[in-house]
Amino acid sequence: MPGMKKTALLTILSILGITTAGAAEPEMRAALAKWEQQMTEYHAALQVASTDEQRAAVRVPDGRDMAAELWRSVNRKVGEREELVRPTAQERMNGAVDERKMVSVYEFEQPWAAPAVVWFLNHPDAFAQVFGNRQRQISFYANALLESVNRVHFSSPYIADSCAKLSESQSVRVYELLQKIYSRNQDLTARASAAMAMCIMLTNPTIQGAEGSAAMARSKQLYFLRQAARISPEDTMFGNRSMNDAILEMTYVLRNLSVGSIPPQLKVKGMDGNETTFPVQGRANLIFFWSPSEQVGLNVVTKQHLLAQQFPGLVFCPITVHANHAEWLMELRQLGIVGNCFMDNEQNSNGKAYRISQLPTAVLVGPDSRILFIGYPNLGLQTALDNLYASQRERGARVVVEGTPSETDAPTIQPGSQPTGPTGRDSAPPALRDMPDDI
Numbered sequence: 001m002p003g004m005k006k007t008a009l010l011t012i013l014s015i016l017g018i019t020t021a022g023a024a025e026p027e028m029r030a031a032l033a034k035w036e037q038q039m040t041e042y043h044a045a046l047q048v049a050s051t052d053e054q055r056a057a058v059r060v061p062d063g064r065d066m067a068a069e070l071w072r073s074v075n076r077k078v079g080e081r082e083e084l085v086r087p088t089a090q091e092r093m094n095g096a097v098d099e100r101k102m103v104s105v106y107e108f109e110q111p112w113a114a115p116a117v118v119w120f121l122n123h124p125d126a127f128a129q130v131f132g133n134r135q136r137q138i139s140f141y142a143n144a145l146l147e148s149v150n151r152v153h154f155s156s157p158y159i160a161d162s163c164a165k166l167s168e169s170q171s172v173r174v175y176e177l178l179q180k181i182y183s184r185n186q187d188l189t190a191r192a193s194a195a196m197a198m199c200i201m202l203t204n205p206t207i208q209g210a211e212g213s214a215a216m217a218r219s220k221q222l223y224f225l226r227q228a229a230r231i232s233p234e235d236t237m238f239g240n241r242s243m244n245d246a247i248l249e250m251t252y253v254l255r256n257l258s259v260g261s262i263p264p265q266l267k268v269k270g271m272d273g274n275e276t277t278f279p280v281q282g283r284a285n286l287i288f289f290w291s292p293s294e295q296v297g298l299n300v301v302t303k304q305h306l307l308a309q310q311f312p313g314l315v316f317c318p319i320t321v322h323a324n325h326a327e328w329l330m331e332l333r334q335l336g337i338v339g340n341c342f343m344d345n346e347q348n349s350n351g352k353a354y355r356i357s358q359l360p361t362a363v364l365v366g367p368d369s370r371i372l373f374i375g376y377p378n379l380g381l382q383t384a385l386d387n388l389y390a391s392q393r394e395r396g397a398r399v400v401v402e403g404t405p406s407e408t409d410a411p412t413i414q415p416g417s418q419p420t421g422p423t424g425r426d427s428a429p430p431a432l433r434d435m436p437d438d439i
Helices: 002-015 021-048 052-057 064-074 089-093 111-122 124-129 135-151 157-166 172-184 188-201 205-210 214-231 243-256 295-302 304-310 325-334 349-353 379-394
Strands: 077-085 099-106 266-270 275-278 285-289 315-321 342-344 361-365 371-375
Touching: 021 064, 021 111, 064 111, 064 124, 111 124, 111 135, 111 157, 124 135, 135 172, 157 172, 157 188, 172 188, 172 205, 188 214, 188 243, 205 214, 214 243, 266 315, 266 349, 275 315, 285 295, 295 304, 295 315, 304 315, 315 349, 342 349, 361 379, 371 379
Parallel strands: 285 315, 315 342
Antiparallel strands: 077 099, 266 275, 266 342, 285 361, 361 371
């Protein structure tokens, strides 16, 4: 009879969508084991390949099937909890107030599900494919995964494997989550990985603002870098590289590619075929890495005459990569670019020296040869330029803006439509509500 009662209870729980850890955890482990096998076969195929063509033919697993199977193993509801639900700003404008509601609890919020949560955090594209193009579901469950880390998985040793991916975020929420991992996780690898991730995130002006000042952000950046080096166990990995390599790379960035640093000199070939060295000493320089294939950078380069009008004396150095100077010159002229433009070599040596990871990237260097801004050309760059020229005016420099651009020409430096995933929010998200079943 006791066995029959237990079987009947499990049947009822299954019908209700409520599964015990004992029943669901093996499904998760089986899915993860299958993924490990796929990755093992992928790396084995790369080792066997003897030519570049053979290596190019080896496709890395995209994880779509894996994501669907893994999600099925951890997405069931296991109960409810009472939670304070805070309305969005728009809802508050319509009269909504904070209230306590019952919200669902999912299997991925259980401690045993930490490996699955880490996998989803590391494979956001595959996770999004589980829901097709239904953005509301993607946003809801991505938010739920982060909340599960905040509630439960921050203390798991598995969370160390997600810190490298989390460091790519521009979200203050994610930065605060890493702080929690660093301060409350007992595993040294997890703490060191969180410290390294926060050090990387503090290169972003938004995250720097969360620390109150650039000086405080710089101080914390150095502290977290030292902590990552001090407490990380030997052979610790950070993403797909060793922690030691990550620390050395971050040291290079802090010394050469951070606000206040003196950047490396670069030599590039101009449209006239002559080689020029940048930054130009004693002048304000805007070094601009871009590609003709992306619209934001192209808009800036084709309107560089407006930069000269708005910021007299600014040395503009737009750099793109091409193997053949004649072909590159023809392509620029077809795009209507008649001002200055410069070509990096085929090896992209200057882009590598500046650690360019996305295009476009802007580097504003002051007359004292120190970096004032580095990153995506958003409003932060516009502010840095305005502040630079305001200080020059205060020192008595004469600034004459001729032919003020019309409103249609105005966006010389414009914020780009960067893709921001569900983890890219800078404000605290509202508490999770139940996800409607009809979406």
